[in-house]
Amino acid sequence: MPDSPFVSVVVPVYNDPEGVKDTLHALVDQRDAPGFEVRVVDNDSTDETMQVIEAFAADHPEIYCHTETEIQSSYAARNTGIEHAGGDVIVFLDADVVVERTCLRDISRTFEGSDVDYVGCNVQMYNPGETDTFWTKYDLAMGLPVEHYLRRKRFAPTCALAVRREVIEAVGTFDDELVSGGDKEFGNRVSEAGFRMGFAEGIVAKHPARTSLKRNIQKSTRIGKGQVQLWAGYGLAAHPVSYTRYLPPDPRRVRNRRDAQFDLVSIYLAEILLKYVQSATVLYLYLKRLLKRVSGDTT
Numbered sequence: 001m002p003d004s005p006f007v008s009v010v011v012p013v014y015n016d017p018e019g020v021k022d023t024l025h026a027l028v029d030q031r032d033a034p035g036f037e038v039r040v041v042d043n044d045s046t047d048e049t050m051q052v053i054e055a056f057a058a059d060h061p062e063i064y065c066h067t068e069t070e071i072q073s074s075y076a077a078r079n080t081g082i083e084h085a086g087g088d089v090i091v092f093l094d095a096d097v098v099v100e101r102t103c104l105r106d107i108s109r110t111f112e113g114s115d116v117d118y119v120g121c122n123v124q125m126y127n128p129g130e131t132d133t134f135w136t137k138y139d140l141a142m143g144l145p146v147e148h149y150l151r152r153k154r155f156a157p158t159c160a161l162a163v164r165r166e167v168i169e170a171v172g173t174f175d176d177e178l179v180s181g182g183d184k185e186f187g188n189r190v191s192e193a194g195f196r197m198g199f200a201e202g203i204v205a206k207h208p209a210r211t212s213l214k215r216n217i218q219k220s221t222r223i224g225k226g227q228v229q230l231w232a233g234y235g236l237a238a239h240p241v242s243y244t245r246y247l248p249p250d251p252r253r254v255r256n257r258r259d260a261q262f263d264l265v266s267i268y269l270a271e272i273l274l275k276y277v278q279s280a281t282v283l284y285l286y287l288k289r290l291l292k293r294v295s296g297d298t299t
Contacts, residue, residue: 004034004108008087011095012068012077014043017052019096019208024056024063026098033104037062039084040095041077044069076176078158082168090168094159097123098206106203107162117195118163118187120146120156121203128208135216138270139209141254141262147199154197155187160205167195175233180226185234220274224281232289240286245279248272 009027013020020040027038040053040063050065057063068080078092089111093099099121110119123144127136146156158174161183171189174182191197210216230237238244254268 005088005111006086007034007036007089007091007104007108008081008085009036009038009091009093009104010078010081010085011038011040011093012043012074012081013040013045013049013053013095014072014074014077015045015047015049016095017047017049019094020049021052021056022098023093023095024053024060026101026103027093028056028060028063029101030104031101033102034108036104037064037086039064039066039081041066041068041081043067043072043074043077071176073176073179074158075174075178075182079173079176082173085165088165089162090165091162092158092160093205094207096208097159099160100204103203103205106200110198110200110203111162111164114198115196116198117167118156118190118197119161119200119203120150120198121160121162121205122146122199122201123157123160123205123207125209126206127211129211133211134266134270135213136209136211137262138216138267139211141264141267142271144207147201150197150199153184153187154191155184156197156199158183158186159207160203162200163190164195167193170195178226178229178233180222181230181236182226184236185230188234188236216270216274217277220277221281224278225285227278227282228285228289240282245282246276249275 011020011023042050042053053065057065064084066080066084068077082090089107091107110116123146125140125143127140144157150156167190171193174186178185210219227237228240231239249271251268254264254271
């Protein structure tokens with residue numbers, strides 16, 4: 001396919017040797033792909049992650065290893081990947097996401113055959129373990145409704161996102177100060193600039209479900225921190241003391257899930273718990289900001 005766009009895949013990673021191994025195995029096994037490169041960016045890992053990347057790079061000339069050690073942020077790591085990427089299309093994949101063997105071919109054809117500029121892939125959760133925990137079932141049930149995010153919130157998650165290079169040249173890179181929500185902030189810039197967004201239902205990216213309460217609480221806490229940043233910096237989140245933050249989640253979030261095998265009442269109760277973890281994080285950080293302002297602390 002001589003006229004197909006050259007594709008750069010950017011993979012940020014921090015302390016996840018098994019996850020990045022799974023992702024790179026999938027990428028080196030692509031079939032009928034256009035010209036492509038993989039820019040893996042290690043975000044100052046403290047385990048054997050770097051050795052895993054270097055081993056792949058030694059065996060596969062399309063894989064390049066970079067580091068981002070100044071800023072501990074997945075968005076900073078993605079920006080480092082963008083800096084080195086040479087592709088006409090840049091694909092962002094998280095280091096633990098597994099794609100099908102025709103993924104890059106299908107992404108290339110999507111951009112080649114339409115005027116779409118920004119494409120969210122169909123992210124499907126899967127159980128990474130041998131046994132089902134309740135929290136695995138919760139994550140499988142809730143998933144990542146990418147089409148909904150694109151239609152209602154004007155963004156797609158960066159775990160499986162593809163954009164034309166000219167989009168980034170026009171709107172800039174990710175805000176590396178955000179701990180969460182950088183995909184939403186970037187997507188809103190893309191939308192406001194008038195670029196065309198699309199959802200590729202047939203391009204599947206498989207994301208491992210979280211298997212424990214601890215990991216789901218960590219996610220909710222991180223999202224809460226990002227919500228305060230999005231509110232304060234961009235007006236892209238509700239005010240920290242808005243009543244909507246302290247209402248129970250809309251039951252339709254659970255009722256509309258396709259898979260009927262789950263106990264929807266239990267899933268909804270878990271959703272309530274995690275929403276209030278997020279809301280408590282938002283309120284705590286907001287009150288902390290107020291106290292600093294009252295005390296005159298501008299640091």
